[in-house]
Amino acid sequence: MKAARFYEPHKPLVIEDVPKPKPGYGEVLVRVEAAGVCHTELHFLDGVLDLGVRPITLGHEIAGVVEEVGDGVSDVRPGDRVVVYYYVGCGRCRYCLVGEENLCENPKAEYGFISDGGFAEYVKVPARNVVKLPDNIPFEQAAPIGCSVTTAIHATKKASPKVGEYVVVYGVGGVGFALIQYNKLVGAKVIAVGRRDEKLEKARELGADYIVNAAREDVVKKVLSITGGRGADVVYELVGSKETFSNSIKMLAKKGRIVVIGYTGELVSVNPLDIVVKEATIIGSVGNTLQELIEAVNLVAEGKIKIVVDDVVSLDRINEALERLRRGQVIGRVVVKPR
Ligand code: ZN
Ligand code: ZN
Numbered sequence: 336m337k338a339a340r341f342y343e344p345h346k347p348l349v350i351e352d353v354p355k356p357k358p359g360y361g362e363v364l365v366r367v368e369a370a371g372v373c374h375t376e377l378h379f380l381d382g383v384l385d386l387g388v389r390p391i392t393l394g395h396e397i398a399g400v401v402e403e404v405g406d407g408v409s410d411v412r413p414g415d416r417v418v419v420y421y422y423v424g425c426g427r428c429r430y431c432l433v434g435e436e437n438l439c440e441n442p443k444a445e446y447g448f449i450s451d452g453g454f455a456e457y458v459k460v461p462a463r464n465v466v467k468l469p470d471n472i473p474f475e476q477a478a479p480i481g482c483s484v485t486t487a488i489h490a491t492k493k494a495s496p497k498v499g500e501y502v503v504v505y506g507v508g509g510v511g512f513a514l515i516q517y518n519k520l521v522g523a524k525v526i527a528v529g530r531r532d533e534k535l536e537k538a539r540e541l542g543a544d545y546i547v548n549a550a551r552e553d554v555v556k557k558v559l560s561i562t563g564g565r566g567a568d569v570v571y572e573l574v575g576s577k578e579t580f581s582n583s584i585k586m587l588a589k590k591g592r593i594v595v596i597g598y599t600g601e602l603v604s605v606n607p608l609d610i611v612v613k614e615a616t617i618i619g620s621v622g623n624t625l626q627e628l629i630e631a632v633n634l635v636a637e638g639k640i641k642i643v644v645d646d647v648v649s650l651d652r653i654n655e656a657l658e659r660l661r662r663g664q665v666i667g668r669v670v671v672k673p674r
Contacts, residue, residue, distance in 0.1 A: 336352065336353060336354075336355045336455055336456035336457050337350060337351070337352060337353075337455065337456055337650055337673060338350070338351060338352075338353045338392040338451070338454060338455035338456070338650075338673075339392065339393065339394070339454035339455070339650055339653045339671075340353070340390045340391065340392050340393075341376075341379050341380070341389060341390060341391050341392075341393050342389060342390045343389065344379070344380055344381060344382035344385075345380065345381070345382065346380075347380075347654040347657075348380075348393065348454070348653055348654055348657070349390075350650060350651055350653070353392070353451075353455070355456070355457055356451075356457060356458070356459035357459070358403055358404060358405035358408075358459050359405050359406075359459075360405050360406050360407045361405060361406075361407045361408060361461055361462055361463075362404075362405040362408070362459055362460065362461055362462065363401050363403070363404045363405065363408060363411050363459070363460060363461075363462050363465060364401070364402050364403040364404075364457055364458075364459050365397065365399040365400065365401055365402065365417060365419060365457065365458050365459070365460060365465065366399050366400045366401075366402040366456065366457055366674070367394075367397055367398075367399040367453050367455060367456060367457060367458055367673050367674070368398055368399040368400060368474035368672065368674075369397075369398045369399070369474040369475045369477065369478040369647070369670045369671070369672055370394040370396060370397050370398075370452070370453035370454055370478055370670065370671045370673065371394075371396030371478040371479040371481070371482060371483070371509070371668045371669075371670050371671075372394075372396075372653065372656050372657060372660060372665075372668065372669045372670070372671060373395065373396060373482050373483070373509065373668075374508060374597075374660065375393075375395065375447075375448075375482075376393050376394075376657060376660075377657060377660060377661055378598070379393060380657065381600070383598065383599065383600040386445075386448055386449050387449075388448075388449045388450075391447075391449070391450075391451060391452075392447070392451040392452050392453075392454055392455045392458075393447050393452050393454050394446070394447045394452035394453035394454035394455070394671070395421040395445075395446050395447030395448060395452050395453065395481065395482055396421075396447075396453065396478045396479050396480075396481040396482045396483070396668075397418065397419040397421070397446065397447075397452065397453030397458060397478060397481060398416075398417065398418045398419070398468065398474045398477035398478040398480075398481070399416075399417065399419075399453075399458075399474065400414060400415065400416055400417070401413050401414065401415040401417055401465065402457070404462065405462075408462040410462065411462045411465055411467075415465070415467055416467065416468040416470070416474070416477075417465035417466060417467055417468055418465070418466050418468055418477045418478070418480055418481050418628065418632060419446060419453065419458065419460055419464055419465055419466075419481060420460075420463075420464045420465070420466060420481070420625045420628050421445060421446040421447060421448070421452070421464075421481060421482070421622075422436040422437055422439065422442060422444075422445055422464075422622065422625075423436070423442060423443040423444035423445070423450075423460070423461060423464060424436030424439035424442055424443070425439055425440070425441040425442065425443060428440040428441060434624050434625065434626060435624060436624060436625065437489070437621055437622035437623055437624060438621070444460075446458060446460065453478075453673075454650065454653060454671060454673065455650075455673055456673045456674050463625075464625075466625075466628050466629055466632055468632065469632070469636040471636060472632070472635055472636055475644050475647050475670045475672075476635065476642040476644060477632075477635075477642075478668075478670050479509055479642050479644070479667070479668040479670065480628070480631045480632055480635055480642065481628065482509075482510075482622075482623075483508075483509035483510045483512070483513045483642075483668065484513040484517075484631035484634070484635065484640055484642070485622070485623035485627045485628050485631045486510045486513070486596065486620070486622065486623055487510055487513035487514040487516075487517050488513075488517055488623065488627045488630060488631055489620055489621075489622065489623040489624070489627050490510075490514065490571055490594045490596050490620040491514065491517050491518060491521065491571075492627075493592075493594050493618045493620045494569040494571070494592045494594045494618065495592075496518060496521055496522075496523040496568060496569050497522070497523075497568075498521070498522035498523070499522065499523070499524065500523050500524065500568035500569060501523070501524050501526060501558075501561070501562045501565075501566075501567045501568050501569075501588070502514075502518050502523045502524070502525055502526070502567060502568065502569040502570070502571065503526045503527075503528060503558055503567040503569070503570045503571065503583075503586065504518070504525060504526070504527045504528065504538070504543070504571050504573070505528045505554075505570055505571060505572050505573055505574060505579055505582075505583060506528070506529065506571075506572075506573030506574045506579075506597060507527050507528070507529035507531075507534040507535060507537070507538045508534075508573065508665075508667075509643070509667055509668045510573055510596065511527065511529070511538070511571075511573050512537065512538065512541055512641075512643050512667055513640060514571050514573075515527055515538055515541050515542055515543050516541050516542055516639070516640045516641065517634075517640065519542040520634075520639060520640075523568075523569070524544050524545075525542065525543045525544050525545070526543070526544065526545040526546075526547060526558055526561055526567065527539070527543035527545070527546050527547070528546075528547045528549050528554055528558075529546070529547075529548065529549065530548065530549050530550040530663065531548075531550075531663060532548065533666055534666055535547075535548060537643060537666055537667070541641065541643075545561050554582050554586065555582050555585045555586045558586040559586060562588065565588045565589075566586055566587050566588035566589070566591060567586050567587060567588055567591060568588050568590070568591050568592070569591065569592050569593075569594065570583040570586065570587060570591065570592075570593045570594070571594050571596060572593055572594065572595045572596060572597055573596050573597040574597045574599065575595065575596075575597035575598035575599050575601070575603075576599045576601050576603075577601045577602065577603050577604070579597075580593075580595075580603035580605070581603065581604070581605070584605050584609050584610070584615070585609075587613055587615055588613070589612075589613045589614060589615075590613070590614050590615075590616075591613060591615050591616070592615070592616045592617075592618060593615065593616070593617045593618065594618050594619075594620050595617065595618065595619050595620065596620050642667070642668070643666060643667025643668065644667055644668055644669075644670055645665045645666045645667050645668060645669050646665075646669045646670070647669075647670050647671075647672055648669060648670075648671055648672070649671070649672060649673075650671055650672070650673045652671075653671055656669040656671065
């Protein structure tokens with residue numbers, strides 16, 4: 336089967352033939368119909384993220400059809416339309432035992448990170464890792480649910496915004512769009528910050544109450560003015576640069592929470608006094624739980640969260656898609672169709 340493989344940083348992904356996997360006991364073989372292209376892949380290519388497994392088939396936002404099931408699988412059948420949960424926890428550590436497989440101390444698999452993922456014609460996963468898709472969600476829209484919507488739900492739960500609180504979505508990519516919609520659902524007032532008008536317009540369409548263009552406006556000043564000088568109660572930091580982190584601290588209200596989701600490899604600095612006097616909380620957020628994926632699929636099926644798909648491309652064009660993402664030209668997600 337064809338797969339797009341990562342060999343080393345600063346080199347394009349290599350499209351090559353690899354053996355088609357065979358599902359073992361308790362596993363299913365998913366024929367990939369769509370796989371979302373995420374910033375994570377750029378982090379691999381840039382050498383910012385290195386989990387030590389190479390070569391590897393990247394792609395962790397995966398939707399498709401179950402083609403074959405291994406022995407011992409009873410609740411999933413060939414022909415089922417599914418989206419994949421990309422973590423396989425050990426099931427025994429203190430995190431797995433409460434459903435936090437995203438923090439597992441000894442993960443058995445993580446598709447597109449340490450295990451072969453969805454930029455291929457097929458992927459093999461435990462039956463427990465597929466969530467069935469309602470018919471009203473097309474594959475192109477289903478794939479990005481697996482990371483963008485789930486990451487947004489997980490991050491929002493970390494910050495627990497209350498009705499009427501001001502939240503800043505600092506970065507308007509796929510996760511940002513989902514954050515805007517989910518935070519509107521929980522009753523927050525949303526300020527979206529980005530650098531491109533097309534993306535900010537989309538942010539407004541999805542429900543953002545205010546938009547700020549960081550390319551020509553002073554983000555801190557603008558957020559302070561929107562919030563009547565008090566600052567934002569929550570900042571979702573989706574960029575993770577020295578500049579954006581420093582701005583996040585400055586625009587934060589007393590008792591505010593910064594949820595760190597993005598990273599760039601840059602070191603950030605903060606004066607501890609700013610955290611002290613604001614009684615600020617800085618929270619990390621990584622991935623999501625299986626329960627959050629189920630919640631995400633339901634929200635999309637009900638039309639409460641919309642998935643923004645920029646383009647659908649063949650596997651051969653994946654490097655081109657990554658280049659567009661790097662240049663900031665992608666609005667939402669590019670989705671790869673491997674077959
Ligand atoms: Zn575990
Ligand atoms: Zn992702």
